[in-house]
Amino acid sequence: MDPAQPSPARSGPTPGAVPPFDSELRAALTVPGDGPWEPITPDNLAAVLERDRATRSRPALAELGADGLFDVAELRAPGPPGAPEVTLVSARPAGTAGPLPVLYYMHGGGMVMGNAPSVLPKLLRDWALPLGLAVVSVEYRLAPGTRYPGPLEDCYAGLVWLAAHAAGLRLDAERVVIGGKSAGGGLAAALALLTRDRGGPVPIGQLLLCPMLDDRGRTFSSHQMAGVDTWDRTSNATAWQALLGERYGAPDLPPYAAPARATDLSGLPPAYIDVGSAETFRDEGVAYADALWRAGGRAELHVWPGAFHGFDSLAPLAALTRDAHEARTRWLRRILGVPEAG
Template identity: 65%
Template structure:
């Protein structure tokens, strides 16, 4: 399938461009050292090269490597996929030697819905959350655009979640203590999954952890059109969002919740949500609007807008003070949610 064939006719109404907020000095210095490659837009012409480069930058660890000398238990699982679709691969891991049933973080990787994999995110998640907090982790390998159109990725994630909940005893996890989460594209998929499992009366998650989530395909917020567009850490995610748009197609919004989460008319009945985003990135306004929609529907949402942060700042600059603060805030929220269930 040609990527250009997947692109929508065009974005919605474009707001008046405004000056993007200044970058945090420590983060700006990191971007400067990375150079223009970190801001290169994704286009149909360079998609293949970008996928190869991203794959090289995110090496896929083996199951043996994930076990880290016995610190963790890890295995790959092939489970039934959506109707008339391929099986879904899940990568399951947990701290070694801890008796179950454990709470579970069901994690969906980022990568703009065109790159990334279920394996490469696990070492960080195991180190930051599984070891100190004790949950098991299942990372889902969903189909990517442009080879698969939305909602294929959401359906893959839902099929995996159904299997995990049905086989919780075999996995040694508690089906009533499942938190779904993800970053960037994975955050958007986690939000869509929360809507889908609510409407299909599937497993009810205990919470949803949405980190710089891609929630909208319309590009009609002020933050989605910053000035200047080449500002480090702001223009780059806009182009990556185009791949998200290419995956969503142009079906009318009445197809909810299989449209992007920001188009959902009803945000009631969702599990408690954590959302964080940078003030200097294109996804800022849709994350804030989504949190407000949850509040207005009577739900719980904790929103953090990190001042001067760009998209994926904590990945590109993990040692920065703002990155450490963001990780600490997420961990505190996850600890609270797991303690309440």
């Protein structure tokens, strides 16, 4: 195989019918400018990344503060050996004095796009205020400029530094949930494995939202949703190739690169995993939850009917999005021990 080309045509099932999209979610895909989605390929990757840098919001710290509603700071942690410092964007409800629980979050973007500040407005609105927690978003280096293990090592270095300096930052190092969406969900799963095996900080939970876990592209759903999902197997293969380079698809790829490769899922923090029934990552998310259960672990799994990849971002007011938000919030309350308001 030419290492410069992804391999979406690897042997696998030949699906027939495709799960229908939820009607509200399907309507969001018809909004002008929201689709159809052009798959990401090695040929258009550079142009896609340039467009992302030019158009994706990168809110300033003052903007994230929401007119004094949040205290926001940009923190710098020592990077992995030989690498630059890691930037962490920290935000908490203003006026909170005591040590707060932390959601240590990794943004999505297929390992090749996105930035730390852009995800904070939603996280702060959804969870920082109602749950009284701090959110720390990691600015990890992106592929293809930085290949594995660089992005994951950035996330690990930031977590180690944060745990060591928690008291001075008025954070509770004993109540840290690691989480992320899509590529960030895959990084969170990998970080849980890495910190377990290195004896690093111990998170109390892992929040894995439509996580990107498997580089091999062999699942039924990855074939079933080809050319249909907003993130399909062609885009996925291109992103994994950008991250892994010549190691893409290697039989000895470590689980820290692609958590679905893990054979030992024991001793991991409780997980929340959700995927859509009509998305590429459906089957790898379900399989990861099952593997956690088989290893004696705790996992809460949700498969949202008719949901495509990233449905909650594209249809924030849909009933299914509201249901997903409520389920995620209930899990965070239980894990963090935050009582219901009122």
